[in-house]
Amino acid sequence: MVKRLSVVDVNLCVGCQCCMMACNRRFGEGGIARSAIHIKSVGGVERGFIVIVCRACRDPSCLKVCPTNALTRRVGGGVVLNQSRCIGCKRCVESCTIDAIFWDESVEKPVICVHCGYCIDYCPYGVIRMEEVVENE
Amino acid sequence: MNDGLANVLHIDLSRKRFWVEERSELFDEMIGGSGAAIRLLEEECPKGADPLGPENPIVLAVGPFTGLYPIASKTVAMFKSPLTGNLGESHCGGRSPIAIRFAGYGAIVIKGSSETPIYLAIHGGKVLFRDASVIWHMANSATVGRILREKEPGSGVRSIMRIGRAGENLVSYASVVTETYRHFGRLGLGAVFGSKRLKAIVISGRRSIPVSDMKGYRETYREIFELLASAEMRKYHELGTSMNVNPLNELGALPTRNLQTSRFEHAEALSGENFARKYLGRRVACAHCPVACIHLAALREPYESEPYFYKTEMISYDYEPIYALGSMLGISTPEALLRLMDKVEVLGLDVISTGVALSWATEAQQKGIVSTKETNGLKLNWNDEEQYSKAIEYIAAQVNDFFKALGKGVAYASSVYGGEEFALSFGGNEMPGYHTGPAAHIGFLIGSRHSHLDGAGYSIDQKAVANKIILTPREIVDRIVEEEAWRQVLSSLVICFFGRGVFKPALILLAFKAIGREVSEERLKRTGENILKKKYEFKRREGFSIDSLEIPERILQTETPLGYLSRETIREGLTTAELRLNSIMTRNIPS
Numbered sequence: 089m090v091k092r093l094s095v096v097d098v099n100l101c102v103g104c105q106c107c108m109m110a111c112n113r114r115f116g117e118g119g120i121a122r123s124a125i126h127i128k129s130v131g132g133v134e135r136g137f138i139v140i141v142c143r144a145c146r147d148p149s150c151l152k153v154c155p156t157n158a159l160t161r162r163v164g165g166g167v168v169l170n171q172s173r174c175i176g177c178k179r180c181v182e183s184c185t186i187d188a189i190f191w192d193e194s195v196e197k198p199v200i201c202v203h204c205g206y207c208i209d210y211c212p213y214g215v216i217r218m219e220e221v222v223e224n225e
Numbered sequence: 226m227n228d229g230l231a232n233v234l235h236i237d238l239s240r241k242r243f244w245v246e247e248r249s250e251l252f253d254e255m256i257g258g259s260g261a262a263i264r265l266l267e268e269e270c271p272k273g274a275d276p277l278g279p280e281n282p283i284v285l286a287v288g289p290f291t292g293l294y295p296i297a298s299k300t301v302a303m304f305k306s307p308l309t310g311n312l313g314e315s316h317c318g319g320r321s322p323i324a325i326r327f328a329g330y331g332a333i334v335i336k337g338s339s340e341t342p343i344y345l346a347i348h349g350g351k352v353l354f355r356d357a358s359v360i361w362h363m364a365n366s367a368t369v370g371r372i373l374r375e376k377e378p379g380s381g382v383r384s385i386m387r388i389g390r391a392g393e394n395l396v397s398y399a400s401v402v403t404e405t406y407r408h409f410g411r412l413g414l415g416a417v418f419g420s421k422r423l424k425a426i427v428i429s430g431r432r433s434i435p436v437s438d439m440k441g442y443r444e445t446y447r448e449i450f451e452l453l454a455s456a457e458m459r460k461y462h463e464l465g466t467s468m469n470v471n472p473l474n475e476l477g478a479l480p481t482r483n484l485q486t487s488r489f490e491h492a493e494a495l496s497g498e499n500f501a502r503k504y505l506g507r508r509v510a511c512a513h514c515p516v517a518c519i520h521l522a523a524l525r526e527p528y529e530s531e532p533y534f535y536k537t538e539m540i541s542y543d544y545e546p547i548y549a550l551g552s553m554l555g556i557s558t559p560e561a562l563l564r565l566m567d568k569v570e571v572l573g574l575d576v577i578s579t580g581v582a583l584s585w586a587t588e589a590q591q592k593g594i595v596s597t598k599e600t601n602g603l604k605l606n607w608n609d610e611e612q613y614s615k616a617i618e619y620i621a622a623q624v625n626d627f628f629k630a631l632g633k634g635v636a637y638a639s640s641v642y643g644g645e646e647f648a649l650s651f652g653g654n655e656m657p658g659y660h661t662g663p664a665a666h667i668g669f670l671i672g673s674r675h676s677h678l679d680g681a682g683y684s685i686d687q688k689a690v691a692n693k694i695i696l697t698p699r700e701i702v703d704r705i706v707e708e709e710a711w712r713q714v715l716s717s718l719v720i721c722f723f724g725r726g727v728f729k730p731a732l733i734l735l736a737f738k739a740i741g742r743e744v745s746e747e748r749l750k751r752t753g754e755n756i757l758k759k760k761y762e763f764k765r766r767e768g769f770s771i772d773s774l775e776i777p778e779r780i781l782q783t784e785t786p787l788g789y790l791s792r793e794t795i796r797e798g799l800t801t802a803e804l805r806l807n808s809i810m811t812r813n814i815p816s
């Protein structure tokens with residue numbers, strides 16, 4: 089069964105950013121430069137946080153604007169990036185309504201969640217989880 | 226490999242210049258955090274420097290684990306303290322360490338002073354000197370945060386450190402507020418910012434930190450993360466540090482009304498349990514810390530002028546503010562206490578020093594040492610929120626000679642007006658909230674920061690109470706100094722002290738190994754001692770001597786859980802400490 093990352097209840101988020109660090113560790117390094125998930129406050133931590141991450145669109149707008157077909161449809165929603173085709177034009181970044189495409193400055197390529205689920209084990213408060221997607225919805 | 230940690234960013238506010246220096250040897254030898262900072266302070270701060278002069282540097286340092294492992298989540302600030310005239314060191318979380326590390330630095334040194342108000346915007350390799358005339362004199366430090374949040378980039382990956390009115394007016398215990406609820410609280414970093422006309426620092430970055438052993442790194446990370454999820458750590462998340470109010474009160478160790486007693490009849494109302502039940506609105510974390518110990522109370526209040534108009538303020542609470550503005554001032558309700566805490570936060574004062582200063586002033590007025598002439602018309606009385614609220618404003622605004630003196634701390638104020646017997650000052654720093662026994666007080670006196678966190682004497686006392694044993698002054702000093710030396714390792718790795726039970730030596734070695742550094746336990750401990758030695762060298766250079774420490778009479782007059790303290794016991798502790806420190810100072814510690 090294919091899965092996607094989903095946000096269960098953003099009110100549980102404490103803003104620890106452990107998910108951001110986890111996502112970057114997929115590449116075996118610390119930091120956040122290649123993190124595909126981003127946490128920021130709603131204008132001050134006292135008001136709570138926003139979790140910004142790809143929500144696995146069925147009909148992704150980013151894919152449609154890519155001039156080189158570097159982005160292809162992922163089974164279960166969202167996209168898969170073919171690095172070698174990407175020319176770093178940033179059109180996908182602009183097209184994503186929820187700003188869930190981040191930018192890896194070291195290679196000038198987008199960073200987009202691949203719904204691998206690595207981060208969920210590092211969210212101490214159950215804010216994010218993997219959710220099964222019904223294919224022919 | 227320089228993963229950015231070895232980069233020291235130097236900023237000269239007088240000439241508006243900055244440069245980066247690579248200091249691998251510094252971070253190899255001294256780890257980072259406190260270790261790197263004391264060396265930089267020693268290099269940059271001339272002997273006898275005026276704490277409020279341009280020559281006093283502000284050093285900010287993070288460590289090798291910052292951004293790599295969870296709970297390495299503090300920034301260490303070092304400077305010469307305007308409060309004690311000696312070593313200034315305070316630690317702060319929020320997003321500050323992550324932002325400094327991901328901007329590509331291990332430390333930042335700020336010197337000089339600007340002619341006009343400015344703030345620094347540091348975004349990765351860019352450093353901008355920006356005009357702060359509009360936000361200078363702004364009454365509310367939270368508003369300043371809000372404005373800079375809108376103006377500067379880096380949302381979610383930045384830290385905003387700023388001062389309030391108290392810092393601008395050079396109150397000796399002004400704080401620096403970061404991310405609204407975390408502080409460089411103690412010893413007056415806010416005044417040092419103010420003296421440089423530095424209103425704020427915004428810093429952001431997004432870099433990655435490569436490691437040599439990717440698999441080992443991920444595994445070690447996992448292990449640490451699981452340990453941090455243990456029950457032992459959960460208490461900091463659940464009730465937080467305010468869980469200590471009830472037990473310390475039951476023990477008879479909760480300083481109340483300027484330590485005239487050590488039990489408070491309204492402790493239950495101000496307890497962590499009561500706050501959690503009635504006011505807790507949200508818990509938040511410092512960046513890269515799964516614990517999330519920051520507790521915010523929601524205080525809903527009506528506007529007086531309009532019916533049915535309410536505002537809800539979120540106010541952070543912890544044990545220390547509850548002690549300093551609560552039991553010390555005899556405040557009986559959580560609402561009044563929260564309003565006072567909010568005032569202190571907004572004006573940018575250190576909450577402990579403020580509370581102790583006001584409790585001294587209250588007793589001084591009750592004893593007739595000062596009158597309404599000095600207090601600018603105030604009649605300070607226990608549990609009188611309104612008068613205290615005004616007094617806090619008067620300190621921050623420095624309205625007259627009395628409040629100017631009070632703004633220099635209780636040691637100074639009592640040297641001018643009298644009342645030294647009940648001035649709760651230790652080495653020039655106001656007393657933290659633990660009247661647990663001799664170890665706490667010996668610790669406040671000899672600690673390099675005169676803080677309860679230096680050698681954790683309060684915990685030695687509490688264990689002695691639990692095990693019904695009496696320690697000799699020598700045993701106490703040995704334990705305090707050993708603990709303080711070990712804590713230098715933790716604060717050089719900038720591991721939050723709440724994680725000290727997890728970060729034992731073996732785990733630290735493992736964590737180092739996974740990032741490509743072989744270190745031995747022996748070497749770590751030596752480094753800890755070496756850092757402590759450097760701190761006392763600085764302190765002595767600036768005139769500190771254990772001999773001339775004053776023991777406040779008041780601590781001998783009020784019973785502790787371990788009975789009344791005698792001057793002789795404490796003196797004996799100090800003499801032992803002197804010898805112990807001498808032996809550390811003369812030892813040639815190989816690094």
Ligand code: SF4
Nearest residue numbers: 154174175177178180
């Ligand atoms: S940046 Fe790359 S993936 Fe995005 S639209 Fe351009 S070519 Fe496509």
Ligand code: SF4
Nearest residue numbers: 111201202204205207
């Ligand atoms: S699911 Fe994978 S790619 Fe997406 S945010 Fe989590 S760790 Fe990153």
Ligand code: SF4
Nearest residue numbers: 101102104105107211
């Ligand atoms: S790990 Fe969970 S609680 Fe922490 S920031 Fe991410 S979503 Fe929020």
Ligand code: SF4
Nearest residue numbers: 298511514516518721
């Ligand atoms: S335990 Fe609390 S203070 Fe320490 S790093 Fe975590 S949130 Fe910050």
